[in-house]
Amino acid sequence: MVKFPSDEWIHVFKDELNRNANYEKTAKDWEGDFLFVILPDEELKNEFKYYVDLWHGKCREAYRVEGHKNTAFTFSGSYSNWKKVIKNDLDPIKGFIRGLFKIQGDSIKILRYVKASKELINTASRIPTEF
């Protein structure tokens, strides 16, 4: 079991994603790095940030970030909502539509890659995660 959020979790995620052929296919034209922001709530005390560099269906880099980091996109939501997404209980696009997650950057570009974003979540949900 890998704890979420943790340094280890994002490394496992990177390896899993690079093994996901469906992700590679659906994101083959994608260029852009993300900052995934896990906002504190009743269950999480401090903010947690992951840097994830996605490039043509592969994850080039993924690590925890402390402090400021410029990225093309930011996807942020509360810990409890991230938990739902990783458990595959909440589609991240639906989460965005309902205002549970916020996107900074060219949101329309992300919305063109709905299938790829689903594969990102499928990958995350396959990681045996401990919350």
Next chain:
Amino acid sequence: MDSSIEIAEKATHCGMCRIDFLETGLCPAGEKKGFAAYWPDGRMELLLALTRNELQPTEKLVDIVKSCDTCGRCDKQCHFITNLRPSKVQEALKNFVEALDEEDFVKVKEDNILKDLREIVGLNWATNDPAIIRSYSRSIIPQGSSNSFYIVMPKTSEQIVKIAEIAKKNNLPLRPRGAGTFLVLALHTLLAKPVSIKRGIIIDFGRMKKIEINPEDCTATLEPGVTAFELQKAAYARNMRACVAEPAASVCANIASFGIISTWMNAYGWGSDLFVDAEYVNEEGTLAQLSDFDIFNPYAALHGPESLTLNPTKIVTKMTVKLFPKTENEEAILIPYSNLSEALAFAHELARKQLGLSVAVISRKYLSDFIAPTNSIAKDFNYVAEKYLKMNYLVDIVGDADHIELIKKKAGVIIEEGMAKRLILGVSKFAAMKDSEFLKILSEEPDPLKLVFEGPLREHLEKMLGETTKDVASAFDEDMQKFFEKVYSKPEMTDVIWLHSFRILPSRMIRQKLFMVRGGFMQGEDETILEVNNILRDVGEKYGLENALGFISFLENGKLAFLEYDYYFDHNDKKALDRLNKAIGESLIGELMIKNVLPVEYVFHKGLNRKEHLFHPLPKGISKEDIPRFQEFMQKLLSLDA
């Protein structure tokens, strides 16, 4: 040549090339010479006639061809509305005429009638030349008619009286032509015979374009050649507004024929509500005023299913119309709905409470056709709106800012002017999302409209639609994109209130296709309105016609309603025309059977009547037993020449 013939066939003669709505200036030849043949739409009819061997070239044809200096203004105007390029037609026409031999041309003789007409209006303003006659095809003369016509362009009412005398003396039917915008639709249908003439004198009002604004009593006195656009422009310059119909339509003809059907009728009224007085030539050929003390009651109207008037009984030669003051702070909003009954109930409530000036329920199709620069973008946006957003109807309101504030409090989701502007500029981006996975997910949400226009997606939508003119301009032909970028950068082209007043975008309803207006006036009861809508929809579906609600608006604080429903058709498809004709007949009977409904046919040429005479009492509705008699009456009426 093939593509030019295709353009000419697809042309719908909306008349927009005769008003300077893009500020390009008008066709110089058309302005100078007047007759339809010198305007882009007339040239289209000439090319069709020549290539179909239906017109023997005349010497006038050479003058018509030479008069075009290929300035390209018509391309810009026509392309904006219909996506067609009339200059290609002119080029083909020129090539055709230049390839003719001298002996191919016939000389047209001046007969005594023409001589008399020319004595009245001058040598250049009356003709019996077949090339000129043929250019009026489809806008007053049915295609394939004989050349037994005289076309006259008078300058004064007195000249019209004299023309009427000549018509009477020679037993010739006399018919005025406004802009021909309604006849373009009707002449393709079963109405063609009764609304047109086989021979006679046609009066083209193109030279009678004087407008006099009377600011002290908020009126305008105008001649019959003045178009809605021209009047509105003059009114706007004095901070007033006219209640007008299609921008290219003649105001006088439009009031006399239809009474002005508009979303502004909610506040400004209909028919005789809109004018103070009219000067006209009556059936005896003499000049009269509606305000004359000793004339026969001009407002009296017959009632019953056989009270159809398919031809004008008066030739309106001058009219003093009411103008309405604009308020300081007008605003516009759209309130989207997925179902008609809810939209109708909301709009009706506004009408009852006198909230808003222009108030109407409009359909998704109207919005799509109006804002989209091409048919394919309109189709895709319509799909996105229906399938994903579930935005099927919109309550469309222009009103004083204080009233709009009150309305906003009652409304659910609101599309404000800023968002409407972005929709106009970014419609192609929205349309391009028709296969988007994201929109599929969005459509699964219980209220996609709220999420998109008011929820967390709003800022993203605004960003996506943007405010640049480049996207919308890129939908047009490449060589005109720069020009259209400039057009869309003019504030008025995205000013929702200006667009409602000048009605530029609705002309896109006849972008390479036509439509037949159905519906009519009825008691302001939602059940009745919905019943009419459903009958018209069912008949349209039965005959495989593209069909949609146009709009619903109100009169007298919602006591009366008007519903326009449209059957769209390809005017070059004979089978579609057959189906359309059947649908017209069946939908008319369907409407007549509903209590308190006056189908739109029953207000034809009754715009000068007082509306109280027409709408009170509303019909009780015919029974099944009455149908055979009515059908017999219609058969007879439709087979009669005017």
